[in-house]
Amino acid sequence: MLGLKAQTPETWAHIVVQDLETFLTDHAYNEIKAAQSAMAVINHRPNNVEFVNTMSALAIEEMQHFEMVYERIQELNLKLGQESQNTYAMQLRKFFPRTKDREEKFLQKLMLSSLMEARSCERFSILIPVIKESYPELAGFYEDLFVSEARHYRVFLQYARKFGGKERIDKIWDELLDYEAELINGLGKNALVHG
Ligand SMILES: [Fe+2]
């Protein structure tokens, strides 16, 4: 469904359950970053009403997710910690050669956002059955988020195809998935959404 080429091991989910504060903190900041990414691309198609409305709504939805994660943190008597570096996102960006071409940067941002949404979904799907045992209410929460983030994954990829041409984007996307699979196979050892 998500088309990813590597799967997160279940051991990662057990690491998360043992350090929920780190995980929920990381998740909360990921929602803020997702909102920022959606806002940042508006400037690339300011005349496209549908695109501006979609990205604006998406940014608001991501901030609502932040609020929901923050609520869970408080309900569990945990603390929102400090933002940690997202090594995964930094490494993922390195797939693309540096460019000053504004349009290329735009397409790269759309593809990177799509992929990060897809990986979040996959991570949630691995986490749900494991977290169900000790935190059933969190399992339900992640089931709901899975649906939203899966939609975001499709939205970003559809726009990349629309603005970059389906054939061209599909070719890059396939190579990006190979690169991401190798990257993710070296991760999964920290209580982080993409770590
Ligand atoms: Fe979100």
Ligand SMILES: [Fe+2]
């Ligand atoms: Fe999202």
